[in-house]
Amino acid sequence: MTAAREISLSLPADVALAATVRSTAHAAVSGFGFDEAAASGLAQSLDEIFEFVATVRAGTAFHVTVADRRHRAEAEVRCDLPRAELHWLSAVRPIDLNDEDALRALGLLLSSRLVDRFSVGFDPLGAVVLRLSKDRAYPPASATAEPRPADPDIRSDGLVRVPSDGQMLRLASLFRTACTGPVPLPFRGEGRAADMRTAGDLDAAVVTDPGGGVQGAIAWVRTSPRLVTVFGPVMAAGREHLAAPLTDHLLRLLARSDTLVVVAERIAPGFPDTQFERLGTLAGREVFYRGLEEDPGAFCWADDETRPLLEAVHERMSLPRDVLDAATVLEPVLAHGLVGAEIDRSTKQVTLRPLIDGRDMAILLATHVDLCRRDGFEHILLATDHGIGWHARLGGAIRIAGFAPRILLPNAATGDVLMWEAELT
């Protein structure tokens, strides 16, 4: 059995040991074959977090694991970071050099900006879990090989299969050829999709011709425990009739699993409309939804701002929902909230998610939008989970921050997720 490619450190949060954390992380990421930018970025970020914890919680336990996920180097940190300090992790929080409080946490603030992805969560016992990662730099894709000429007799029966590593390269090539808009991240760069599949972060199925040529493909990632995001299907010219069987194949694979929801975007011609519900448009792209189980009904939270919209969607989609009044949800205890940000600079898109409630959420949201605009982001999205009361209470603040509601994803998280998009000013 091959051992996992990861290195773990458990040590007390002591400033004197900061160099150990930095050098170990750097050596690990370099050893995994990542370039200097990835190694130094992740190492520096971890160093900043460690030093901050060593300052505010000296001597407490600090655990870090640096793992090779092939397409990215990922670090997981478990530490005794107070919740009241987590707001400094906001990737787009403004740095005010005249703010003493901000200067104290400057390192922590910087740490989230040194990596490509940063998330904050809590383990079942309530301890803080930070995940940060740097992407591997991939060479540009080589010239795209044209799919073979269409054979009208090809059938899907028996030809849908799990792609080999070689077919993963052709799959990515097919995505790059077929996509009419921006190519999804997994298929950019030569070899990223294959690495993601090896790391367990991407699955795929292909339709092949008798010679093994990839004539159609569908790929998917598990975005959350209950939600799968689908890419495709994409088909070679003349193979559009195989899109529906390929999608059926995926839906059969997901049957009787814990997946409740499948989300897809129309990224290429031949999208099988009859297998999805169209939800609307987000960031200029059509978004589709597919529930995998009968909807047994649920409650959802709404404030005065979102109630009419949600009720209209419930009516249109026949969603059985009891709407609860978010005004009854308790006000936040913490002064500062935290908003997570998933950034894709290549498509100029950022997706914000409320992570920790705070009394400054209205200001924080408005600041995020302002900074994202100044940073050149064209699509600023926000996801609110209406199974969580305090998310729903933010409707008014979200509107004031410049967001407009776009689509509702039923059962996508704790409850239904409302996706907002900042309107152009």
Next chain:
Amino acid sequence: MSGGGLDLHRLVPPHVMAFEPDSVAPPDAVLAGRYGVPGLIRLHNNENPLGPPEAARAVLASVGAGHSIPYPSGDAWIVRRAVADFLAIDADMVVAGNGANEVIGAVLKTFCAQGDNLVTADQTFAVAEWVGRAAGVDVRLVPLRDHTFDDAGLLARVDARTKLVVICNPNNPTGTWWTHDRLDDFLRRLAGRAIAVVDEAYQEFVDEPGFPDTRALLARHPNLIVFRTFSKAWGLAGLRLGYLIASPEIVALVRRVMISYSVNAVAQAAGAAALSEPQHLERTRAMVRDADRFLRRELARLELPVIGRSGNFLLVRLPMPDTTAHRHLARRGFLVRTMSPFRFPNHIRVTFSTLPIMERFIGALEEVVRVR
């Protein structure tokens, strides 16, 4: 998961942690409230809209205040004898349970240890698959061939660790079935290497010749177990009553793991009474024939393809996700079963009902399909 610092995950076997529990809908009244309709017509569980036979109704009507309710017969003696008389077999060949599902679980417990395997189809009633996975049994799924259990495919997956081969005949949800000769041939080729479990929950709805003669097959194949139920044609689903028929040797083994008193007294009495009224099956079959004819004609008019041969249901392919249709039909007062969990995406299974109900259902379905 933790409870007061207790690490529950450490105490639970991995195969249980990996098991995804069945999702259970709330009671109809709650669901109807959520969908904003006064009531829901149940076309999703293959129940008999005619209800149980009169004799069984009389038993149920006699259950009332003032009667003491003693323990039932611990091994369902009453209903086992009634089944034996009905089928002209020995009562030692019958095990009754709290629904056929309990008996399926008992068979699995009797024959399978962790690491053993069972072989069945991928697009069929899933209880054996669920119970097997929850018990740490390797479940091997064989694709249907022409919507029918694939005998050669099943046999190809049998190995030294195979304990059960589970066949649904007629198959739920495709309604296809093996004839007597085909099942006999399959059992001959299986040659006692594993127990053959044949679920005949829908056998009462087969009115074509050639269906397997259970008694004759049991006499020839000592590794055969047949399941039947009172939940479908007999209209007693809510009482939870099902049974298996097998050789006395198999029955003696299965009874080792059965929980005594699991079949309540009312279910035993009602089940026994129901069997005294076989003409109820004729009325039910006539209702099914009418509904089948009507639905096929109307679905053809709507250009919706169907799959089905025998059973009190039809599988319908829709030009939309089945889960979407389920919600829109519920909003119009009808419950159907989505077939994505049966690995038939975009299909719903519709239970046959009386013609007035079927006519209203077609009206609702037409709205749902046309609106899209």
